[in-house]
Amino acid sequence: MKIWIGFLFGLFVMSHWSIRVFAWELKAVTAGERIGAVFFGVVILFLILLYIFKRYSTSFFHGFLAAIGLFLTVDNILFHWVFQLHRVTSGPEANILEPLFVLIGMALVYYTWKKEKIAD
Numbered sequence: 001m002k003i004w005i006g007f008l009f010g011l012f013v014m015s016h017w018s019i020r021v022f023a024w025e026l027k028a029v030t031a032g033e034r035i036g037a038v039f040f041g042v043v044i045l046f047l048i049l050l051y052i053f054k055r056y057s058t059s060f061f062h063g064f065l066a067a068i069g070l071f072l073t074v075d076n077i078l079f080h081w082v083f084q085l086h087r088v089t090s091g092p093e094a095n096i097l098e099p100l101f102v103l104i105g106m107a108l109v110y111y112t113w114k115k116e117k118i119a120d
Contacts, residue, residue, distance in 0.1 A: 034089040038097060059116065066112040072105030 028034040045068070053061050076098050079085045087094040088101065 031091050031093050034091050035093055062112040062116050065108050069105040069108030072101045076102045
């Protein structure tokens with residue numbers, strides 16, 4: 001029952017407030033601000049990874065790394081390049097960041113695949 005309440009609340013929140021969200025009036029206009037916003041997200045992700053590495057098993061950590069790698073690769077190739085739905089940033093720096101993220105994603109998937117294959 002709790003999951004349905006959470007689901008319905010999530011639908012309500014998304015339908016009522018998602019069109020009014022403006023990131024607390026923050027807007028990255030310059031290339032430096034856009035790259036800084038991406039860097040901020042990477043730092044937060046790194047802190048989450050550090051927490052997971054310290055708290056959970058190695059297999060769980062590798063699974064998390066693989067999920068990040070798959071997301072970076074599939075999201076960039078499919079949604080950014082094939083369907084052109086959105087970009088990492090709205091500026092020309094996306095032409096450098098997106099291939100870099102795809103390479104990092106592929107490296108994460110390869111690294112975790114090799115590590116878990118050895119662990120078996």
